[in-house]
Amino acid sequence: MPIQDNEQDQLDLAMQQDATDQLKKIGSALRALRDAVILLNDDDGLEWWNQAAQDLLLLQSTDKGRCIFNFIQVPDFLKYYQEATTHMDAHEGVHLVSWQDPNRYLKCELTPFGDEKILIIYDVTRLQHLEGMRRDFVANVSHELRTPLTVLMGYLENFSDQPDMPAHWRRGFELMTQQTARMNRVVNDLLLLSRIEIEETHEFNEIDMTKLLTHVYDDAQAYNQEYKHTIHLHIDTYDGLYGSEMYLNSALSNLVINAIKYTPKGGNISISWTKTLEGCRFAVEDDGIGIAAQHLMRLTERFYRVDSGRSRTTGGTGLGLAIVKHVLYQHEACLQIESVEGVGSTFSAVFPNNHVRSTAMN
Numbered sequence: 001m002p003i004q005d006n007e008q009d010q011l012d013l014a015m016q017q018d019a020t021d022q023l024k025k026i027g028s029a030l031r032a033l034r035d036a037v038i039l040l041n042d043d044d045g046l047e048w049w050n051q052a053a054q055d056l057l058l059l060q061s062t063d064k065g066r067c068i069f070n071f072i073q074v075p076d077f078l079k080y081y082q083e084a085t086t087h088m089d090a091h092e093g094v095h096l097v098s099w100q101d102p103n104r105y106l107k108c109e110l111t112p113f114g115d116e117k118i119l120i121i122y123d124v125t126r127l128q129h130l131e132g133m134r135r136d137f138v139a140n141v142s143h144e145l146r147t148p149l150t151v152l153m154g155y156l157e158n159f160s161d162q163p164d165m166p167a168h169w170r171r172g173f174e175l176m177t178q179q180t181a182r183m184n185r186v187v188n189d190l191l192l193l194s195r196i197e198i199e200e201t202h203e204f205n206e207i208d209m210t211k212l213l214t215h216v217y218d219d220a221q222a223y224n225q226e227y228k229h230t231i232h233l234h235i236d237t238y239d240g241l242y243g244s245e246m247y248l249n250s251a252l253s254n255l256v257i258n259a260i261k262y263t264p265k266g267g268n269i270s271i272s273w274t275k276t277l278e279g280c281r282f283a284v285e286d287d288g289i290g291i292a293a294q295h296l297m298r299l300t301e302r303f304y305r306v307d308s309g310r311s312r313t314t315g316g317t318g319l320g321l322a323i324v325k326h327v328l329y330q331h332e333a334c335l336q337i338e339s340v341e342g343v344g345s346t347f348s349a350v351f352p353n354n355h356v357r358s359t360a361m362n
């Protein structure tokens, strides 16, 4: 018996040693990470950190237990921290400009586990610069194409107006005019997207949504002449929004024009503006061709089309929903898409209460 006890003790000791070795390895790996790693206790105090965190936040051993907000005092971080600790789905992280060096960009990700949290801070400066280069490149190319396109369109229009143009040239000129007009739409949409992305501060004002939606509805009716759909506008609240009237007009019109384009002639389209618990919802419902489930996730990607032939014949650029997504993002709103192939689609823009402006008329 005593021999068996001894064997058990040795086994326990070996397991303990194994666990200690593993812990040491994990500790060394975390310490060696180039990203800052910080363990926080249930009072948001610093429990443990690695060398990268020490260098980034200028921490000293006496800082153990001090609250993280003493070291990162950026409002966006505070907001994200509260969201991440209350909603488990706020895991996307928050991008910040370094408070020590304005040329450095950081991404913070907080993961709560039990009562504690792990905070990882990545240096995303290189990624941010690459993203900036991509944005500038697209903006510059689009800008450079604008002037030659304007010249081309001008001459094409002049030549097409000539009454003595030989008949066998006429078809060619028509095609050239159509294609340059399409290129012009793509360039304009790319420029609009770049502007929305690059602008750091947006000109926001109080928007009378009844007026804006009536305008969107009138434009839709003009576009609808060839399609002959029945379009209804339901305004259930006088609530307005705080935002950019120009960009919102463009985004909401895109959704309505898409409903018109992707619904076979004589369909039904309903546009609505309603109050919800979280804020206000703009929705466009159609009984058109619908979208198969596998496409839904990718619809807001630039140039993603379910059926590129159809999109082209209806004059689409493939950038409409990308513009919608960016405009809504500016307004802290989100795009929801429900669709059944062959039955129809509902595209909704959900605006949070902090962007809603109530009116006394409600």
Ligand code: ADP
Residues within 6 Å of the ligand: 254, 258, 259, 260, 262, 263, 286, 288, 289, 290, 291, 299, 304, 305, 306, 307, 311, 312, 315, 316, 317, 318, 319, 320, 321, 322, 345
């Ligand atoms: P496009 O210029 O091609 O319309 P968008 O970015 O506006 O580009 O839309 C992307 C794709 O999403 C479209 O090509 C189309 O396949 C699909 N789509 C958008 N709205 C609808 C809708 N209401 N019904 C069916 N499909 C739609």
